[in-house]
Amino acid sequence: MNIEGSCLCGNVRFSAVSPAPYPYRICYCRRCRKTGGGGGTGANIMAKNASLVVEGRESLGTYVSASNPPGPGIPPVELEMNFCRTCGSQLFIYSRSEGWSDWVYPWASAIDTDLPNPPDWYHINLGAKASWVDAPVGSEHAHFIENTPxxxxxxxxxxxxxEES
Ligand SMILES: [Zn+2]
Ligand SMILES: [Zn+2]
Incomplete structure (x- = not known):
């Protein structure tokens, strides 16, 4: 689906095509907790990098962070976080892992288009969860202490x- 996103102040707007628009993957790692500004979690979706159009690129700042805590079968990778330098909104991430350069990972929180509601959820990196946060439980909520490959x-x-396009 076509997605459109923006930062809080409006200096940066972007659009992209996402074949994988369900924000089912809720991450409780330290990086998401510190940068997300929400309830100690973050969620990214996946979009085609070649489709990404950014207005206001001159306002973008970047920060290279270590990945989520690596899980079983997941090597540590570097993530390039792109945010608005004026208002601080996190907008999208690039993975510097080999083989992932075709993709960009917008934060679900930055998307203004209504995203579809996932039929079930993954809660990952619960080992790094803030003590005051409870992950939802139930058959539609899968829990992972670390990341999942x-x-x-x-x-x-x-x-x-x-969604093929
Ligand atoms: Zn902004
Ligand atoms: Zn995370």
């Missing part, structure tokens, strides 16, 4: 939700 692409494809 299952890709955003696989989650969507397994559920018939991957």
């Amino acid at each position: 299952e890709s955003i692409e696989k989650w969507h494809k397994d559920r018939g939700l991957w």
